[in-house]
Amino acid sequence: MTDESTSETPPPAGAGLCAGRVVVVTGAGRGLGRAHALAFAAEGARVVVNDFGVRPDGTPATGARGPADEVAAEIRAAGGEAVAHAGDVATETGAASLVATALGTYGRLDTLVNNAGFVRDRMLVNLTEDEWDAVVRVHLKGHFLPLRHAAAHWRAEAKEGRGPRARVVNTSSGAGLAGSVGQANYSAAKAGVLGLTLVAAAELGRYGVQVNAIAPAARTRMTERTFAETMAAPADGTFDAMAPENVSPLVVWLGSAASAGVTGRVFAAEGGRITVMEGWRPGPTADKQARWTPAEAGESARGLLAEAAAAEPVHGAG
Template sequence: MGICENRTVIITGAGGGLGRAYALTFAAEGAQVVVNDIRLDAALAVCEEIRGQGGKALANAGDITNMASAEAIVAAACAEFGEVHVLVNNAGICRDRMFASLTESDWDDVMRVHLKGHFCLANVLARRWRDAAKAGNQIDARIINTSSGAGLQGSIGQSNYAAAKAGIAALTLVQAAELGRYGITANALAPAARTGMTEQVFGEMMKKPGGADFDYFDPANVAPLVVWLGSAESRQVTGRMFEAAGGLISLAEGWHTGAARDKGSRWLPAEVGAAVAELLEEGRPAQKVYGA
């Protein structure tokens, strides 16, 4: 028996790349999988793979950036499988340009798919799970969000994407703090893998190796962590950010209050420079921005 037996998971952007790897691995661990992707043909193909291996899957092409559509996605999942236990927010897009060259649509498109796309389904399900918990039902639900190294450290040429992914990291912290009382955990990961998006930027670095060499950037390498986070085994883990690539799993550390100076009264502008110099000397520098 797999670790996700009889659990239903909705995975967005599951027609290829990381989402497809998650869907196949969840199904192999006994989950019933809703394969959501705007490309219905891609979602259907993944469902056929899952069914060919004896699993259960439902293809769905609903818009994750629209609340009415999100309600319909959840309703379809419940009609097919009875309940939803796990949401994996995976879908995303890139509109990469240097900051001064970004257009309004470049910004809005990325925020809509990443940030609003992380909001709609999670909000629909959070309300459903909260109401069920208040009615006395035992809830053991999971929200798994997708941030990025760009969101944790920044990335040259990706200010819109980095800002959205940083927003997702903060969203995860708040979800975990607010929803834990209802039996809902919220975690996020920053994966590094070969996908349709990353191949546009890191194609040469992430290309598949020849021969029997370990394929470090194979999306399937990230899937075990995501599936474990979606299982009942992870119920004590919430509000965490993981980084995953190849055989590596690491725990990302967020902003903390660091070096400090308290004068005990209002600073004069002329005094601030010396205090900041001391703080910078004592403080831990941020990791380098990707591409810097």
């Protein structure tokens, strides 16, 4: 199914952009996720606020009240509708219960924003297997499992003739686009999110599902530790270019029915700037139409590199 037919009632004039929609945001207890959840609620969405409630490195946190509960309460206090979910979305059980919470509470699911993650930064030669596995698990598996469960629901809806206007917004990073020194695990996971986004967009379009990714730059618990000076909020009250709230308007639009026809794309968002990333495209090419010798291949490669655009620098290099 490729059309935009749906049982969703269009929002009335003057209503929010996401009025009538049910939106799930993972990692929504703090930072970017919290900003997204609040922004969706402000545009009329009913929000499932997911957060596992861990520290910035993924280790367990303590506290009587989890961050998901706090954000859900904040939305309700402002007159919106929200429910908290504290499960681990990088597990089969947690991801399944996340989708079930949306369906059980509100009877539908329209938008999934995959945002949950943490970092364990270390130079490559010092990076442990556990540090690699933990970061790849939360970012990549934590995108895949909620997406798979949501997609199964939307496919079933499409087969029953209830074609959804479903939206998925995945969260990559500049580290996934260009790499980042000291973040081999995080960079690899975020690059994987881009590949997952492209495949999901291609496979799920027939069911009325659009899948896009963002590469945000904002002040969060993760970035403050690595980029403390450049991420600091201005003290003079001027525009705070690193505020996570700057990224959320694009995410809300991508997660709304208004973004019809936009899928399989990657957007960088920072401050007041939005950029469409164009990814890997074929550059200079040579074709011998026969097998190269190693020396010939090397000579050809050097010639092609001389014609090609310079590679983007890795973050933190030089």
